[in-house]
Amino acid sequence: MQHTDSPSRMSRFRIPFALSALALAAATCAAQEAPAESAASFTVSGFGTLSMVHKADRQSDFVSSVLNANGAGATRVNSINPDSRLGVQFTATSGQWTAVLQLISEQQITNTWRPIVEWGNIKYQATPDLALRLGRIALPMGLAADYRKVGYAFPWVRTPVEVYGAIPITNSDGLDLSYRWNRGDVKNVTQVFYGRNNQKVGENSRLQARHLAGLSNTVTWGAATARVSYLTTELTVDLAHEGFVTYRMFGPAGAAIADQWDADHKRADSLSLGLAYDPGTWFAQGEIGRASTRSYLGDRHVVYLTGGARLGEFTPYLAFAASHPRGATATAGVPLTTLPPAVRPTAAYLTGELNTILRHIADQHTLSAGVRWDLRDNLDLKFQVDRIQPRGQSYGTFVNTQPGFVPGHAVTVATAALDFVF
Template identity: 50%
Template sequence: MHKSSPCPAHVVATRACALGVVLLASAGARAADADAVKWTFGGFGTAAVSHSDNRQADFSSSVLKATGAGYTDAWSPHVDSRLGAQLGVTVNKQWSGVVQVITEQRLDRSYRPIVEWANIKYQATPDLSVRLGRIALPVFLAADYRKIGYAYPWARTPVEVYGAIPISNSDGIDVSYRWRANGVKFVSQAFAGGTTLDLLNDNEVKSRKLTGVSTTAEHGALSGRISAFSSEVTIDLAEYLFDGLRRFGPRGESLADQYEVERKRFNALTLGATYDPGNWFAMAEIGRFTTHSFFGKSITLYSSAGYRFGAFTPYIAFAGAKARSSTRDPGLPLDGLPPAQAASAARLNEGLNYLLMSVPAQTTASAGVRWDVRRNIALKLQYDRVRPDERSRGTLFNVQPGFSARPRVNLASAVLDFVF
């Protein structure tokens, strides 16, 4: 975003590079008079194309996109492409603010911009700060830069892990405190808020009463993050299914209450660490997610490593998601029902199990190379082999009737990331 970025071209996805990319807007302000109002502007983007050999389903980087590579188009630019801009202001040593706007494909197939961040910050002391407004949700290692592809080595963050929480921000407040212990630098955050995401046909995802804590730690080349949060979630999705189930008496009522996402508590715990001495890196994250709805319980993880040869960084990664709750339910009993009601109940059972298939259970093996073409531009070529488990469509969507059990998806991606 700013041509004086502190990241050396051969260093990618390190703590310093990620921080430098995220805080570019404030870098220029620090060089000016501390008491003068300073405005800064920068941007970032990804131009990408992906090819999938499976034409029975779409692969994409987020469930909040309408199309992907595979069923809709064998070659798709929508999987990873995005453009962002960031405006920052520093009023004085205590007060500053930032607005970040991003455009990428949405569920209505448009590229209408969305406001990713919009907050003001009060630096009460050198170690204590408070932010108010729309803030990055401090979950996962890449929480502060998950939309900025230049800041990490891969074509995209692992979908099994990061896709488990497609919401990347929250409207509310957070408090951060920096501290040290035994030579380790810590930053602890407490946050509270909520958010609303628009889906199709006036449907919404509402996250209310969101509260959590997060702590990052850094010691030399080793850094890590642990986060936990809880939220009350409502999703206006498949109401026809749950209304239909309730018409079948107590068993239907029980199924609807069990699987409907109506003010259901969603709990998440994530832990990640990275070791990056300069010439190579290794990193891993694990997450546990629980909700009493059709999303059920799941555990996700990934591990990745790479080695830097000048401007080139070959890397490998393995990611997986495992459902810890059932992805199939016998549903309504059909015995003894009149033929018309039995047919209706069978369709409802089929719809319920289609929802349960949406609980991701899959593995992905990846290999790729990053080439830092110049200081602010990186080209990445990546191959992924995605394999959903039986009775799950994994992270795939737009699934077609010919979608077979345990299919393999071979995905090839070319990604050009840049900051300015």
Template identity: 30%
Template sequence: MRGRGARAWVAAGLLCWGAASPAAQEGATGAGTGLRFSGFGTLAASYHDAQDTQFRARADQREGAQAGRLETGIDSVLGVQADVQVDARWSSMAQVVVRKDGKGEWAPRLSWGFVKYSPTPALELRAGRLGVDIYMDGDSPHVGYAYTTVRPYTDLYGQFTFDHFDGVDLRASTLVGEGELSLKLYGGRTRGEDYRGAHLFQREGSSTLGATLQWESSALGVRLAWGQVRTPDDGLLAPLAGALREVAPALSPEVAAQARQRAAEMEGGNSDLKYLGLALNWRQGPWSAQLIGVDVRMNRFPGFKGQGLGAMLAYRAGSWKPFVTTSRGKLTPQARPLDLPVDRAELLLVRDGYGRATGLIASDQYSWGVGVRYDLMPNAALKLQLDRIEAKRSSMLLDGSGTSVGPRGVSVFTAALDFVF
């Protein structure tokens, strides 16, 4: 951690890059050339009383909030940013974020770092470390001040943690009616990690491609996003495939053929995760509303199909902004039956491993929440939020050993102070 963290801090100091990131939009002002510094942060504490359950907001968190304890590592974050505007066309930015990672450590990481070239106000090209366009209220889940709620929808966004990449993006825009229409194309090397099944998965060799079409006016925003993450075979399931081949000769001909087929399905080839999302943002007077839908497909064994839906309604009354939210996320593995005999003890480990492989990221849960945001000052907001989560199966909730859980309900209360500077 120390080596990686030190490199991230040094990179931020040396690069001093700048562009219109969420923190810059919310917390920094001014125009022209020169160097700017800005930042953001969230101080948050979560509590619940569901025994043998850990609540986490993202799948890249190794630890969650445990029953009967205040947990500050779920949503707390600190970010610093350096910007340089070279001239009217060239700018650059570096942003370092400190938060709890997949190893359960507070580690600084370079979350953004790019050079931007804008030959005209309607065209921009960026190269470096960039974010995937999946969030409706900003470019990152880390700038809590940009969101009405404490966090983006956990049922939707919590599963997708490969949300930044090293590469390029190109954005073109034009005025259409009362709003701006823009198209962004992007691609590069995927960055991110997952903690599932008590294992930390990193996608260092993966690649990202995507496109975002958006129209936004003062009252309405519409975003259509498509993306793909491709991961080469990492050999994770190779030991299980080998075990199935070893036990096949001792099985009946029919089951042996089934075991060999499943072993072949586990090995070789790329793993593709594809998603398609549609989001609507509406604002009218003191009212605001949001609706998001996502469809996900993944061909990695055993193959998964998923759908997600999130909605929010809020009302602004001076400095107060009460809100209600609801969301649903479902990720279902395709049927890959393997009829191993249940009365043979020597097959116990193989059956257990196969069950874990086919259900590693399976999830079916919904949530509803109620809360209020109070703007203390122009650059700080206090939020109180109560979420009720009902799960048939969840890879976002963990048990005491760090593995996915079965049916259960959890009520989580969170208090957060968001700020930008």
């Protein structure tokens, strides 16, 4: 694993003044030993990434997250939107108590850069091995969950989009309990959590994750690290809800389509397993996961494999990532012959719109090659080229697709990124 205790990232040129803060990673915080009595302290640290992404193909936008409003390609050939962000961390400690606030400024789905509270919690270190936190907490889903916003903490320009970019839920408002336990040289941190998430995913739309609960266990043994995580929640996303209300007016067949695809109080779950080996001079890492939303957001298998070598200040690396749907990615809609002629155009239009939405269930793979250049202890420069191949009729992870978008057409994306921590 790379520098999991280091913050990083930066903002774009036109970002209004904003701060964001880096709290210690959830599992890392819980694993650290806090003395029963210690002097009070207050620290401020920060992280940033300034990135430029180039995509000559103008038929769609490359983005690093489903919450990016736009990116490189259709909107503009060169864009700093996908990866650029700025952060600052405020951490206050007194005895067994630690308070953390993290604010992040990055492009949102509403095309604003207003700072958001990514983390904000209070931790009580009950014993050297047992910790309880209350507030907004990072969800421990995936190896990079604790530092996925911190470009300096990993070798690539960004965490693999197929695995991390499609997960809009990165934190939970609630509580978690972390316990550290060892078996000889094998160290474990087990974390259970419960809470909720409520965030904007459009100008007038929200994502709500209720009864968000899960379990994670992180194992370290020498140079090896493994994490297995499970999350379940009741998910509601109202982006397309009105269309499904109209579907229900078409009788039992329309109601069945709404029941199948509407993201309205649906049980969603995610399971991930990751393994990393990093003896220092080289590294290898991979993760596999499964996500089920039982809605138009899709059910899919995801995976990535990566490795690289550290040659002095330079770290060349290769990566492969893929996302494959589990189940249907299209619908025939309501049989038009069963409907009155007056409503057939509306039903046909809704089916077309729904199939357009379903094409965003990513079916693609990406081959990446890049190099990281550590300029200083707190500054790196990265160059990365991605060859992205959507499959079938899927748009893959691209957004803002244009009428000329060709399904199954491979696209090349090049990125330069400057990461720093302070």
